[in-house]
Amino acid sequence: MNQCRLRSLARIRRSLTLGLRGTDQHVLARQALRTIQTTSQRRGVHDLDSFANGCSAAYIEGLYNKWKRNPSSVDESWNELFSSNDWSSPKRSPLQVSHSRKYRRPPVERIAVKARSGERTASGGASAAPAAPPSDWKNIDDHHVIQAIIRAYQSRGHLAADLDPLGIVGPKKRTSVDGTQRHAAREVLRQHFSYIFNDLNTVFKLPSSTMIGGDQEFLSLKEILDRLERIYCGHIGVEYMQITSLTKTNWLRDRFEKPGGLDLTKEEKKLILERLTRSTGFENFLAKKFSSEKRFGLEGCDIMIPAIKEVVDRATDHGVESILIGMAHRGRLNVLANICRKPISDILSQFHGLQATDSGSGDVKYHLGVFQERLNRQTNRMVRITVVANPSHLEHVNPVLLGKARAEMFQRGDTCGSTVMPIIIHGDASFSGQGVVYESMHLSDLPNYTTYGTIHIVSNNQVGFTTDPRFSRSSRYCTDVAKVVNAPILHVNADDPEACIQCARIAIDYRTRFKKDVVIDIVGYRRNGHNEADEPMFTQPLMYQRIKKLKPCLQLYADKLIKEGVVTDSEFKAMVSSYEKICEDAWAKSKTIKTIKYSSWIDSPWPGFFEGRDRLKLCPTGISTDTLKTIGNMFSTPPPPEHKFETHKGILRILAQRTQMVQDKVADWSLGEAFAFGSLLKEGIHVRLSGQDVERGTFSHRHHVLHHQSEDKVVYNSLDHLYPDQAPYSVSNSSLSECAVLGFEHGYSMASPNALVMWEGQFGDFCNTAQCIIDTFIASGETKWVRQSGVVMLLPHSMEGMGPEHSSGRIERFLQMSDDDPDVYPDTCDADFVARQLMNVNWIVTNLSTPANLFHCLRRQVKMGFRKPLINFSPKSLLRHPLARSPFKDFNECSCFQRIIPDKGPAGKQPDCVQKLVFCSGKVYYDLVKERDDHEQVETVALVRVEQLCPFPYDLISQQLELYPKAELLWAQEEHKNMGAWSYVQPRFDTALLKNENESRCVSYHGRPPSASPATGNKVQHYNEYKALITSIFGELTPENKKRIEDRIKKQQAKAKADAQSKPSTKPPAAPPKGGSSPPPGPAPRKPLISLPSRPPRGGKQRSGSAPAPNLVDEDSAARNREPDASAYDGASPSAWKRSGSAPAPSVVPRASASRSPSRKSPSPSHDGISPSTRQESLSKKKSGSAPAPTPTSRGPFRTAPSNTEFIKRRPAKDYGSRNETQSTPGESELDPTKPQP
């Protein structure tokens, strides 16, 4: 240390001993002294930065400024120091020196100058204004630091919170200068860490970013730290500063920081103890009675029950009438007993191994659902609590629960989640591990999927089966996934019951206030192994050594309350024994139960739906021509001009084509679908369609939602405006998730039978990412849980050269999971055969080939006296296929769903001449029709379409087998042999054939050979496979065949040319009037179809075909519309090797109706199984003008059906670019529950 600095040291010492004691200067001098001493001792040399550190810099700086104005005004030692080169060098000004690493001052001169002149800069040289008074800057800086410390606690305090009852994870306490033990360490306080170890008695004015002061504006540093420690580093660790909404962070800050805001009264504490007694008592009782039975006890997280109870109480107080709970195994029985109040005797009876009196497979006791409606005694309000049955697959119940909650809200007319609330209980390992959690979270804020806030509770026992969190997740917390939706996350130590209840309160209040998700992470432990028979010491020896030493939470809390005088020891003992008695009584009662009923564990009862209904009565599905016209006209009309809705020109053309179809009384796929939706809406059935890009349709065929071409979020959906009193229609593009969205729709369908709920896959194959939902809910839900669902899965499927993942909807998987017995020929003579078959199967699998059949099939879904999932394989190229159209008469009252479509051509009319009877299903039919025509075998080959694969239409198949006694039997499919329907239909054909003693035929397979991949991605290979299939059925084309085909093509080309010359060139319709739209003048004229040059040679010649070509796509219109169509996705397929030819007239559309059934037997069941008398009855009623026949699902139970008065809708989606709520005032206002919600 040099002389001048020694003198400075002496100078400081002197100021300490003189009259500065107690003043700011005194404090600073002490700090400067300490710094110089410690630095000198440590390094042996003086360090300027350390000497003028954050604490002493302001003092020294003051002296420096004084010296600068008048060098003699300071002590000689300072004069020497400031005059030295170190200080006066321009490279190292005192100001720079004072910028210590730990504490940076604002650039004093720069600010001061700017403030005065507004023009001059810091480089203003000699004229630079003097700095502000030193004491002010010191103050400002100190306050900045205090603010930063407060902010550090708010945003990172949770890192030092004492969350782990086992004490394994968590911060070490450190002793501050005042001797206080504090948690907040460098991790939390970062650069402010050393600062707080100085003088803790300094008083600061509290910044507005904290509420810790309550009414007090000033607090000492010590008090500030103590309060922040208690709030942020105690038994609650709150993560909320990541939330981008200022309103929400302020609200949470207020709740946590306000002094006394979290205090509990004596009564409240006693109630917690009582509830904890029940929670622990229940587990203890089960452990005593069934020591080796799996029950997945809650011990170690027992406080979860009082926490849920608090949420339920407060929610009902806030007006919630229905609470839906989704949860896995852990603590489930406890929830049933103590939250739902399912009679304990019923729960215990599940342990007795009793026989069920109803059918189904049942499920293990910790998966069963419960539905209880009861009076909440705390709030004196009725509440309905549902625990949704769930499979073993952890977390997959989440989207199902959300869908069910959403549907309940819809039925109640609850548009902001004020009467219905979902709670999801997670395990720590599964919450962070299962992807469906993330997928489900992302539904939380989507307008058509939101449930206006879900309460997530993690029963965090810090282990997943045998795996330590250190090896099961990369994130710090298991809850980090919730940050994607800006949810506040409240971590809380499970051994602090009061903290847990406080978190529960804040969570439910937050959900009520903001209608957003919130997470409570209850950090506890697992007292036993994963299940009660497991030995946890095998894998977690150290953890379990600690657990063994821990007193149960109940005991700890009882001791605390006894000590506080809230309860006496005897009161506590009375609580325990009273609950023991309740359990013992229930035990005695359970022994009197001799059988169980699966149906008494149903989670979604449909009161009124089944009562008094003939479940086996199938109601007609056809509708009047007037209704068809009304729907058709509306569906093909753009928004009225007065709405000034700018419609895309391509859409106007599509609408014009629809208009033409309505005039021609023929419907394509989208019109057929619209007829189904529209007619159900008319009958009061809510229709919901969801999935990726369903609004337009992946293949651009649907166009239900029209978009204003110059205004964002302004849309029009004609199906919303068909009838004034229609049911609401919901069509919505989903997030890019299959698993969560399908689960959501399945849950939606569970809530009420009076709705048609559909999920459409983008391509069928993608449903395999939702396999868990399909297997564990849709396929087996009814069998396991007696719970019905009429959910519809629409899975685009067909082999069109689109590659391995864009071809197959995996028909084989669905059929393999179908539970109709392949070896038992059913009683087809039963008058109710068709309905009974449908009722007994686990789901219906269809592969439909006509719009009319789609229409009937969808309507049948809600006309049945029960509900059954429908898996329909939808077409792709057929969406625009000229032959895949249905005349209006196939939709009318005389028509019905056709389980099979027999051959109605020459072959069907002369069955004895038929040499080959080819059964097939789906789009391949149209390939076969064309090829049969090309091969000139229309009289010798009969083609029968199996539209309903499952349940297998034995009755109709047998009829067909009998109709063609001499024909060779073939099954044709485009899929590979190990795929498609073959493995399902083969044994069933055999069963049908074996039934006839004289039958010696069997069905042979014609399709692609087995393969591991569903389809080739090579177009040439695809075509070769196709050709092999066709050749195996029809043989090679003969020279005569080829000649005929070529002649036909020439004719078509000539006709097309003549047409083109005779017609004026196609022009797009006139632009709509400014700001509005008008219908185009008429349908866009068709141009001849174009040949694709890339077609590979076949037999050395261009392949040619006859018109109408089944696989042709109206390329012209597709090109004009600039919309992708099915074939635009695939590139090439046999159907994409298009040939020239004119579009067929609608009159060539095959017509099919029950009245023309080729059935030889009479009377025979019609294809839909509806007795002719029933249909006639309904028809005559309609004709006589009486009310329409009552359907099993008359008007839906909407309490207040959302009105469709708004013709053109403004979507409630957020603005582009304003998803960050802090930037968006409207975003905040959306959250205000006092304002109308979308």
Ligand SMILES: Cc1ncc(C[n+]2csc(CCOP(=O)(O)OP(=O)(O)O)c2C)c(N)n1
């Ligand atoms: C999807 C899925 N994968 C694996 C399992 C097997 N399994 C059952 S419980 C469990 C551990 C779950 O841990 P956690 O989520 O923390 O819940 P805890 O049992 O600890 O309450 C595992 C791996 C399962 N049931 N579901």
